[in-house]
Amino acid sequence: MRNKVQTVAFGLIGSLSLMQGCATTSENSGDRKSKRSSFDSEERSLEVGSAGGEFVFSRSGANQNPYKINRANAATYAANISRQVAGAQGSAKIARLAAVLEGKALSSAPMNELLGISRTIMAEAMRKDVKTAVPDRVKLSLAMGAYLQRNFPLAEFYLDGLDGSKNAKVLSYRDGFRGMIALASKQVPESLRFFMEAVKKHAGNTAAKLNLGFLNLKFGNFRQAQRYLSSVPSSWYTSHGLSLAEFLGGNTKSGIAKCLETKRLNPRSKMIQFNCALMQYAVSENPVTAKAELEAAIRTPGSPAMDEVMYRYLEKIERDISDKQRKASIERVKAAAKAAAAASGASRTTPEASKPNGQ
Numbered sequence: 001m002r003n004k005v006q007t008v009a010f011g012l013i014g015s016l017s018l019m020q021g022c023a024t025t026s027e028n029s030g031d032r033k034s035k036r037s038s039f040d041s042e043e044r045s046l047e048v049g050s051a052g053g054e055f056v057f058s059r060s061g062a063n064q065n066p067y068k069i070n071r072a073n074a075a076t077y078a079a080n081i082s083r084q085v086a087g088a089q090g091s092a093k094i095a096r097l098a099a100v101l102e103g104k105a106l107s108s109a110p111m112n113e114l115l116g117i118s119r120t121i122m123a124e125a126m127r128k129d130v131k132t133a134v135p136d137r138v139k140l141s142l143a144m145g146a147y148l149q150r151n152f153p154l155a156e157f158y159l160d161g162l163d164g165s166k167n168a169k170v171l172s173y174r175d176g177f178r179g180m181i182a183l184a185s186k187q188v189p190e191s192l193r194f195f196m197e198a199v200k201k202h203a204g205n206t207a208a209k210l211n212l213g214f215l216n217l218k219f220g221n222f223r224q225a226q227r228y229l230s231s232v233p234s235s236w237y238t239s240h241g242l243s244l245a246e247f248l249g250g251n252t253k254s255g256i257a258k259c260l261e262t263k264r265l266n267p268r269s270k271m272i273q274f275n276c277a278l279m280q281y282a283v284s285e286n287p288v289t290a291k292a293e294l295e296a297a298i299r300t301p302g303s304p305a306m307d308e309v310m311y312r313y314l315e316k317i318e319r320d321i322s323d324k325q326r327k328a329s330i331e332r333v334k335a336a337a338k339a340a341a342a343a344s345g346a347s348r349t350t351p352e353a354s355k356p357n358g359q
Contacts, residue, residue: 074106075103075104075107078099078102078104078109081100094121094124094125098121098138098141100117101121101138101141102141104145105142106144108145109145111149111154114141118141121138134161136165139159139162140162140170140174143162143174143177150184155177155181156178159174159177159178162174168201169202172199175195175197175198175208176198176211178194179192179194179195179198180211183215188219195212196212209228212224212228213225213226213238213241214229214241217245217248222246225242226242226245226246226249229245236265236266239258239261239265240259240272243262243279244259244275246258247279252279255279256276256280259272259276263276268300270306270307271302273297273300274294274310277294280293287318287321291314291318291321297310298310
């Protein structure tokens with residue numbers, strides 16, 4: 001059962017994170033504090049809730065990953081900022097155009113549309129300096145747009161243009177993108193190398209650490225998984241990963257406790273309910289409880305593909321219950337037969353035992 005629980009953990013890999021790594025500030029963020037860009041001094045204007053000020057989206061779009069952005073919201077944001085471009089001048093106009101480009105890229109706008117905005121940015125920049133180069137911010141946005149459209153050669157083209165950057169964060173997120181491209185191309189060793197390089201260049205690259213954490217979890221390097229997942233901002237997502245790393249690494253009691261706590265934090269997650277049920281079953285071997293918990297997980301809205309996996313485990317557990325009931329029934333029959341035999345033997349010996357001595 002322990003190996004089977006480990007295979008369930010692999011499902012988390014479908015939700016690896018890719019972050020562009022740019023600080024942001026919301027146009028309508030209320031009392032939230034504005035943040036400055038990680039790469040330049042211009043303000044941003046797209047807020048991402050749980051990402052620590054980074055543009056974030058899930059590679060798979062799966063709801064198991066909280067580090068993502070709603071693409072419809074990104075499109076709305078880009079449209080709102082576009083209306084502010086005409087009234088802006090100089091660097092403020094360039095900043096707004098760059099924000100529109102980022103929003104468009106996150107919403108998976110067509111590549112020709114992204115390139116058109118990029119050309120407009122360069123035209124504005126060249127009014128001040130004809131020798132100006134394409135800003136790193138623009139190259140990252142174009143690489144992100146190409147990646148989302150699965151155009152990896154074009155994404156690599158823009159990432160190659162960042163090789164001469166002097167900004168450690170830019171180089172870190174460039175390596176993070178390359179890691180995601182390698183992972184999508186099923187080049188796992190290369191992806192691990194890129195993610196590790198990304199963390200070396202910028203220790204605050206949360207996406208690279210998340211990816212390293214879950215990749216190490218997938219391949220059984222549980223201590224390394226704990227190391228990376230413990231170093232990122234805490235969330236139910238990282239807590240779930242840590243629960244799996246601890247349980248599969250041998251600390252079953254702590255792993256189950258963490259999983260149950262994570263389930264309280266996110267009771268609507270099918271994946272968490274699934275893994276908690278299997279963890280407890282692996283330790284307690286109580287199929288009745290596991291069956292009830294899996295049935296509850298199946299009733300939880302979510303991925304039909306996950307339901308298929310859970311039904312297979314449910315069938316196994318139901319067979320386990322039947323086997324236990326059959327064995328218990330056999331044991332009861334044996335015990336009854338033994339008791340009957342003992343009673344019969346006692347009845348045969350009782351008259352003899354009652355005769356007086358010498359008779």
